Amino acid sequence: MSDWSPVPGEIVWLDFAPTQATEQSGRRPALTLSDSGYNAATGRAVVAPITSRARGWPLEVALAANDPVEGAVLVDQARCVDWRARFAKPAGFCAPATLEAVRGKLSALLGL
Known part of the structure; x- marks a missing residue:
């Protein structure tokens, strides 16, 4: 496992604490978005947290039924x-x- 680094599309469990105000906190799954080369070289990754309490907001994406965790x-x-x-x-x-x-x-969201 020491050679492992997250790749795009991989769901990982992370500890998001500490956070501020309305940011998602605690240990939770997140979807890896950034390039695997960047992730391995820097030890950082761009991720989006996953919630088990989907609210149907415009910037939520529901996970598919066969994904390894439930939520959005x-x-x-x-x-x-x-x-x-x-x-x-x-x-x-x-x-x-x-x-x-x-x-x-x-x-x-980013206007790209």
Whole structure:
């Protein structure tokens, strides 16, 4: 496992504490969005936390029934984290359509 680093589309468990105000906190799954080369070289990754309490907000993407965890990706809470310091553990991969939908909403959010 020492050679492992997260890759795009991989769901990882992370410790998001500490956080501020309305940011997602605690140990929870997150979807890896950034390039695997960046993740391995820097020890950081851009991830979006996953909630088990989907609310149907415009910037949520529901996970597919066959994804390794249940819930919704919170696109507007995407952030860069030190995945080693936050004790990342792999949980599996999301459906390709899920990753595509998350990237589309993130692109729109950022005006790209």
